[in-house]
Amino acid sequence: xAITLDAKIPAxxxxxxxxxHKFDMKLxxxxxxxxxxxxxxxxxxxxxxxxxxxxxLGYKVKVFTFHDSPRRAHSIAAxxxxxxxxxxxxxxxxxxxxxxxTIKGGDFRSREANVHRxxxxxxxxxxxxxxxxxxxxxxxxxxxxxxxxxxxQVSRTFYARGQTGQQLLLGAYxxxxxxxxxxxxxLYNRMDVQEIVVGDDGHACGxxxxxxxxxxxxxxxxxxxxxxxxxxxxxxxxxxxxxxxNVTAAWRAHRKGAAFANPCYTQIHPTCIPPSDExxxxxxxxxESLRNDGRIWVPLNIDDCGKxxxxxxxxxxxxxxxxxxxxxxxxxxxxIASRNAKTMVDSGHGVGPLRNGVYLDFAESIDRLxxxxxRERYGNLFDMYERITGENPYQVPMRIYPASHYTMGGLWVDxxxxxxxxxxxxxxxxxxxxxxxxxxxxxxxxxxxADGYFVLPSTIxxxxxxxxxxPVVPTTDPVFDRAQADMDDRVSRxxxxxxxxxxxxxxxxxxxIVWDHCGMARNKAGLEKALSEIPALREQYWKDVKVLGSxxxxxxxxxxxxxxxxxxxxAELLARDALHREESCGGHFREEHQTxxxxxxxxxxxxSYVAAWEYGGPDIAKDTVLHKEPLVFETVTPSQRSYK
Amino acid sequence: MSKTLNLTLKVWRQDGPDDAGHxxxxxxxxxxxxxxxxxxxYVNEALIADDKDPIxxxxxxxxxxxxxCGLMIDGQxxxxxxxxxxxxxxxRKFADGDHITIEPFRAGGFPIIKDLAVNRxxxxxxxxxxxxxxxxxxxxxxxxxTPVPKDVADAAMDAAACIGCGACVAxxxxxxxxxxxxxxxxxxxxxxxxxxxxxxxxxxxxxTMEQFFGSCTxxxxxxxxxxxxxxxxxxxxxxxxxxxxxxANRRRSGQRKSG
Numbered sequence: 017x018a019i020t021l022d023a024k025i026p027a028x029x030x031x032x033x034x035x036x037h038k039f040d041m042k043l044x045x046x047x048x049x050x051x052x053x054x055x056x057x058x059x060x061x062x063x064x065x066x067x068x069x070x071x072x073l074g075y076k077v078k079v080f081t082f083h084d085s086p087r088r089a090h091s092i093a094a095x096x097x098x099x100x101x102x103x104x105x106x107x108x109x110x111x112x113x114x115x116x117x118t119i120k121g122g123d124f125r126s127r128e129a130n131v132h133r134x135x136x137x138x139x140x141x142x143x144x145x146x147x148x149x150x151x152x153x154x155x156x157x158x159x160x161x162x163x164x165x166x167x168x169q170v171s172r173t174f175y176a177r178g179q180t181g182q183q184l185l186l187g188a189y190x191x192x193x194x195x196x197x198x199x200x201x202x203l204y205n206r207m208d209v210q211e212i213v214v215g216d217d218g219h220a221c222g223x224x225x226x227x228x229x230x231x232x233x234x235x236x237x238x239x240x241x242x243x244x245x246x247x248x249x250x251x252x253x254x255x256x257x258x259x260x261x262n263v264t265a266a267w268r269a270h271r272k273g274a275a276f277a278n279p280c281y282t283q284i285h286p287t288c289i290p291p292s293d294e295x296x297x298x299x300x301x302x303x304e305s306l307r308n309d310g311r312i313w314v315p316l317n318i319d320d321c322g323k324x325x326x327x328x329x330x331x332x333x334x335x336x337x338x339x340x341x342x343x344x345x346x347x348x349x350x351x352i353a354s355r356n357a358k359t360m361v362d363s364g365h366g367v368g369p370l371r372n373g374v375y376l377d378f379a380e381s382i383d384r385l386x387x388x389x390x391r392e393r394y395g396n397l398f399d400m401y402e403r404i405t406g407e408n409p410y411q412v413p414m415r416i417y418p419a420s421h422y423t424m425g426g427l428w429v430d431x432x433x434x435x436x437x438x439x440x441x442x443x444x445x446x447x448x449x450x451x452x453x454x455x456x457x458x459x460x461x462x463x464x465x466a467d468g469y470f471v472l473p474s475t476i477x478x479x480x481x482x483x484x485x486x487p488v489v490p491t492t493d494p495v496f497d498r499a500q501a502d503m504d505d506r507v508s509r510x511x512x513x514x515x516x517x518x519x520x521x522x523x524x525x526x527x528x529i530v531w532d533h534c535g536m537a538r539n540k541a542g543l544e545k546a547l548s549e550i551p552a553l554r555e556q557y558w559k560d561v562k563v564l565g566s567x568x569x570x571x572x573x574x575x576x577x578x579x580x581x582x583x584x585x586x587a588e589l590l591a592r593d594a595l596h597r598e599e600s601c602g603g604h605f606r607e608e609h610q611t612x613x614x615x616x617x618x619x620x621x622x623x624s625y626v627a628a629w630e631y632g633g634p635d636i637a638k639d640t641v642l643h644k645e646p647l648v649f650e651t652v653t654p655s656q657r658s659y660k
Numbered sequence: 661m662s663k664t665l666n667l668t669l670k671v672w673r674q675d676g677p678d679d680a681g682h683x684x685x686x687x688x689x690x691x692x693x694x695x696x697x698x699x700x701x702y703v704n705e706a707l708i709a710d711d712k713d714p715i716x717x718x719x720x721x722x723x724x725x726x727x728x729c730g731l732m733i734d735g736q737x738x739x740x741x742x743x744x745x746x747x748x749x750x751x752r753k754f755a756d757g758d759h760i761t762i763e764p765f766r767a768g769g770f771p772i773i774k775d776l777a778v779n780r781x782x783x784x785x786x787x788x789x790x791x792x793x794x795x796x797x798x799x800x801x802x803x804x805x806t807p808v809p810k811d812v813a814d815a816a817m818d819a820a821a822c823i824g825c826g827a828c829v830a831x832x833x834x835x836x837x838x839x840x841x842x843x844x845x846x847x848x849x850x851x852x853x854x855x856x857x858x859x860x861x862x863x864x865x866x867x868t869m870e871q872f873f874g875s876c877t878x879x880x881x882x883x884x885x886x887x888x889x890x891x892x893x894x895x896x897x898x899x900x901x902x903x904x905x906x907x908a909n910r911r912r913s914g915q916r917k918s919g
Binding site for chain 2: 065068069072083084085086087088089090092093102104140142143144145146147148149151152153154155156157158159160176177179181182183186189190191193194196197203205229256258259260292293295296297298300301369399400403404405406469470473518520521562564565569570572573
């Protein structure tokens with residue numbers, strides 16, 4: 017099956033595209049909506065918002081989550097905030113500026129039309145969330161408070177203490193709960209979607225899920241399927257993602273014909289707590305809002321690195337971000353902050369017991385603002401840091417180091433958020449569309465909610481309107497039998513290995529390969545090494561992984577084993593994409609391609625395109641087919657990002 | 661630098677909701693900078709190596725925000741550290757040679773699924789009954805149109821910080837869910853946006869809660885166990901709103917009976 021990439025960008029001036037497109041699309045009349053069934057997979061911001069909105073509109077919605085409750089999806093862990101071009105502080109923000117900042121922050125590797133729509137819709141999101149009762153921070157006059165975040169030179173970030181993701185997700189979850197109560201949405205909890213079902217006509221028509229408690233199989237059908245299943249950051253094993261975050265549904269869709277775009281664009285977040293030992297299970301993010309008031313430094317002399325921070329005099333400290341980037345200082349974008357921390361640690365200037373971190377120091381802010389103000393701004397983060405490390409950050413500087421956090425790559429979608437499989441839509445982090453090669457802080461929540469509340473509910477109607485009166489493919493159809501057979505085969509194969517090493521053992525091994533060779537800095541030799549090591553590890557996995565118990569019960573090892581099996585394949589595509597992209601851009605830094613100052617060197621002449629990979633067979637490095645969607649810039653001129 | 665702790669664990673094992681269940685004892689050695697759940701990971705790795713069924717427990721974000729994890733540790737919901745979910749509890753709170761008893765959150769409203777994992781779906785039913793503000797997407801007015809006094813927004817946020825873990829229920833001698841329900845309700849009842857549905861919400865949430873959980877007799881254990889340190893003041897506010905709702909929800913004079 018050959019795919020053709022048509023981004024379907026509407027014609028007309030950039031600022032009018034979305035408005036015109038909404039008018040040009042076909043509608044589904046209110047009385048016809050109940051005749052359509054839609055399957056939504058995932059209940060994070062993008063999934064819960066979409067399911068709730070589609071339910072309100074009158075569609076029959078079936079929503080799947082592997083959690084016990086929709087409210088536990090990992091959007092809940094986002095701390096810092098959500099961007100919107102409201103310009104309440106009157107500091108010069110506008111839709112145009114948010115658009116420009118986002119496209120520049122993404123290193124000119126995203127679509128103008130998508131990003132502009134995101135900036136437009138950001139205004140509606142805040143209105144919607146406030147009406148739902150999201151308790152955003154307020155000024156004493158009762159109006160919404162804003163702060164500057166992640167390198168933005170305007171204050172456009174709305175926040176709810178350090179729990180913005182939680183509060184936004186609770187808003188979307190509550191809207192979803194109202195629809196479940198009203199009967200428009202059916203909830204399937206503790207269900208892992210394992211296959212996307214594609215009908216004989218090539219259109220997505222349902223899913224196969226595994227009930228995590230009973231091991232039973234569930235078949236559900238719909239006129240369209242929406243994947244809102246998040247990113248693949250757990251391919252690194254150690255990441256800030258939740259333990260169960262996975263690529264399975266997206267990867268199974270890829271194997272059924274959905275192109276996977278830009279898998280090498282992964283974001284390594286600069287402010288995480290460094291690992292303390294080899295058996296650590298995950299990394300904890302400290303919101304980058306901390307960089308507003310914290311100063312990042314390492315000792316100038318390697319000999320000082322083992323000393324307590326307080327014993328190192330001001331003159332012997334290297335505030336390296338302030339030194340190298342005087343205009344942005346500690347607020348440079350995430351990819352730049354991360355790479356510089358790596359450079360410092362790699363050159364022997366790391367601090368902490370394992371010499372694997374850099375300092376984030378609040379002493380000056382505490383002097384300037386007082387401990388009370390610092391506590392009000394960051395109290396819960398400081399408490400969290402102390403619980404994890406046993407150190408009091410009011411007295412000694414925090415230690416931070418970058419960790420896998422977010423993935424800009426994902427399933428390829430057109431302007432309507434439709435993948436290369438007709439009827440299969442992808443929203444939120446699971447798609448690739450809006451962040452280019454690097455995502456700005458406080459933009460993930462914005463994109464998840466933009467897709468879920470405002471974009472998908474409009475564009476999916478344009479698709480459904482062409483299928484009015486068509487019945488859903490019954491779940492007894494042979495296409496469902498075949499998809500279930502694929503899943504059953506995988507489950508029985510993995511259960512029958514009865515090998516010697518646990519799933520976690522293999523996930524850790526995979527993570528090491530991907531982190532070492534496809535992490536913050538990549539090079540040809542390392543990527544080639546990864547491309548030989550990953551298939552070898554995968555082969556060993558299928559011969560040696562040990563999953564005890566039965567598939568017909570609550571079996572958490574089997575749950576993990578199926579997820580890791582898909583990461584083993586997706587990791588190879590990630591490395592393949594990273595090897596082919598002979599340039600540095602955003603989160604993808606190829607050591608061969610840098611400026612004399614060590615900054616990312618893009619190659620717009622050869623790589624100004626979206627790399628969309630089509631599944632071609634089990635030998636991922638050889639069989640996968642590359643398709644290119646050229647990026648056309650009509651209003652902005654790509655320039656080298658400079659934050660000096 | 662980290663120390664190694666040698667521990668004896670007494671862990672509740674139960675195959676399913678209908679199994680009687682029993683304690684099993686395990687010994688383990690773990691670095692004191694490991695988290696409590698990482699300690700259980702090590703124990704599970706050892707069990708798997710030994711061909712024994714690993715201990716099932718719920719967890720996900722391991723950052724204290726998703727509310728998935730929850731264990732009774734030596735009889736305390738989420739263990740000995742105040743204001744801390746199980747995943748954020750670290751082993752440095754324990755001493756070398758300690759014996760630790762680990763049980764699931766026990767309550768009639770939380771049937772056990774397996775070992776330490778319980779079914780907390782009753783919480784979702786309470787939210788579905790009325791724990792929301794009905795505002796269809798697109799129907800919202802400009803966000804700054806309605807000022808919300810800072811202290812009101814802050815109090816609503818204090819309530820909204822609830823992570824829905826169920827520690828309050830597990831800690832309560834009556835297995836009451838009043839702290840959870842009141843936090844969810846008062847988050848919305850405090851805000852101007854939540855007024856239109858305030859009385860309907862209050863009545864529906866309380867009555868749904870009572871289908872699953874016991875009654876509150878003001879022990880205050882919930883507030884002590886809460887990883888987000890939510891105040892039982894919200895329970896008093898809920899009780900007041902529930903009482904008022906019984907009057908407010910009567911048919912208005914002149915109002916027709918609706919179906």
